[in-house]
Amino acid sequence: MSHILLLNCGSSSIKYQLLDPEVGAPEAVGLVERIGLEVGTITHEVGDNEFRESRPFADHTEGVAAVVKMFQDHGPSLDDVVAVGHRTVHGGSTFVESTLVDAGVIAKLEELSDLAPLHNPPGLAGIRAAQEVLPDVPHVAIFDTAFFSTLPAEAYTYAIDQEVAKRLGIRKYGFHGTSHSYVSKEAAKFLDRPIEETKIIVCHLGNGASISAVDGGVAIETSMGLTPLQGLVMGTRSGDVDPGLHKYLVGAAGMTIDEVDTLLNKKSGMAGLCGHTDMRDVKTAIDEGDEQTQLALDVYVHRLVGYIGSYIAHLGGVDALVFTAGIGENAAHVRGPVIRKLKALGFELDEDANATRAKQAREISTPESKVRVLVIPTNEELAMAQETLAVISK
Numbered sequence: 001m002s003h004i005l006l007l008n009c010g011s012s013s014i015k016y017q018l019l020d021p022e023v024g025a026p027e028a029v030g031l032v033e034r035i036g037l038e039v040g041t042i043t044h045e046v047g048d049n050e051f052r053e054s055r056p057f058a059d060h061t062e063g064v065a066a067v068v069k070m071f072q073d074h075g076p077s078l079d080d081v082v083a084v085g086h087r088t089v090h091g092g093s094t095f096v097e098s099t100l101v102d103a104g105v106i107a108k109l110e111e112l113s114d115l116a117p118l119h120n121p122p123g124l125a126g127i128r129a130a131q132e133v134l135p136d137v138p139h140v141a142i143f144d145t146a147f148f149s150t151l152p153a154e155a156y157t158y159a160i161d162q163e164v165a166k167r168l169g170i171r172k173y174g175f176h177g178t179s180h181s182y183v184s185k186e187a188a189k190f191l192d193r194p195i196e197e198t199k200i201i202v203c204h205l206g207n208g209a210s211i212s213a214v215d216g217g218v219a220i221e222t223s224m225g226l227t228p229l230q231g232l233v234m235g236t237r238s239g240d241v242d243p244g245l246h247k248y249l250v251g252a253a254g255m256t257i258d259e260v261d262t263l264l265n266k267k268s269g270m271a272g273l274c275g276h277t278d279m280r281d282v283k284t285a286i287d288e289g290d291e292q293t294q295l296a297l298d299v300y301v302h303r304l305v306g307y308i309g310s311y312i313a314h315l316g317g318v319d320a321l322v323f324t325a326g327i328g329e330n331a332a333h334v335r336g337p338v339i340r341k342l343k344a345l346g347f348e349l350d351e352d353a354n355a356t357r358a359k360q361a362r363e364i365s366t367p368e369s370k371v372r373v374l375v376i377p378t379n380e381e382l383a384m385a386q387e388t389l390a391v392i393s394k
């Protein structure tokens with residue numbers, strides 16, 4: 001047995017799982033919430049049992065200590081843990097693969113915090129805290145950006161002053177890489193073809209959403225950019241807008257640049273368009289005849305269809321279009337209009353298969369469809385555990 005403890009640290013939270021990558025299903029999952037606030041909570045689930053405690057967690061060190069204490073009090077034992085895997089949002093150009101953490105890596109991650117001020121500092125705090133509490137096992141950083149380090153220069157270069165771009169590391173990095181990598185591999189397995197011979201488009205549609213073009217297992221395009229704000233319409237993020245919008249809002253509307261950033265990250269996307277971030281609520285509102293919510297879904301679908309068409313062109317054809325994550329796996333009312341709009345490109349939707357709910361990987365196109373359309377559940381935790389094991393086995 002080689003158990004991996006996975007930590008995913010946000011600014012005020014720590015999500016964790018204990019799992020054996022050979023087995024797959026987690027043996028324990030948990031969440032520390034409200035770190036740094038007056039009262040926090042930790043929830044620890046082992047099988048059907050849930051253990052919950054409320055008390056203050058001053059910082060990530062106290063949060064990680066509470067995680068370890070939960071394992072000590074309620075099991076399973078952490079004695080079999082061979083490594084800790086840390087989800088790390090931004091690897092910049094420095095980290096192109098999962099990496100064993102040492103002092104040099106920590107120093108480089110500190111430098112990268114400027115690129116991802118919201119995401120990287122909590123990740124670093126989690127790494128430091130976990131190293132303190134679990135000093136005898138290796139720690140591995142897994143980067144959301146790593147899978148996209150293969151993007152060709154013409155895909156990752158922004159058409160701005162290159163002196164500025166190079167000096168400040170401004171380029172497309174891409175995010176959700178662990179999911180895009182895992183799901184494209186699972187898709188090749190589903191197609192029963194070597195991944196080297198496949199052209200696959202992956203739509204990762206969760207609260208955050210991104211799409212990637214994967215040619216022979218190698219990512220060649222993706223929709224998120226320097227930050228996770230670029231690209232598709234998301235739960236609360238705008239995705240693509242005219243870059244001139246910022247000046248307009250700051251100048252004509254008198255907003256500060258921080259207010260613009262909050263508007264685009266927190267008050268836009270589906271939330272801004274119709275007030276609903278959850279696609280289940282979107283469906284209910286549309287079924288009740290709410291036209292504004294219908295428009296919101298239309299905008300969401302329009303953007304996605306545009307990216308899919310563009311990625312088919314970049315790939316020079318496509319074998320499979322794959323939907324994954326919360327919306328991609330569950331929302332037939334999102335997948336349906338997307339595939340119907342792609343009819344001219346040879347996509348044929350199997351309406352019954354699309355409407356049928358299932359947890360396993362499945363096909364929702366008809367046998368006549370020129371492109372196979374798949375729904376494949378993502379499993380970022382399993383993928384991260386596999387990565388962690390691979391790094392310590394090198």
Ligand code: ADP
Nearest residue numbers: 205206207208277278279280325326327330331
């Ligand atoms: P993230 O990991 O980015 O927080 P998820 O991949 O868990 O997001 O996706 C969450 C979203 O999935 C929800 O906001 C909701 O829109 C959508 N979702 C989840 N279940 C369903 C469902 N049964 N039907 C439609 N949409 C769903």
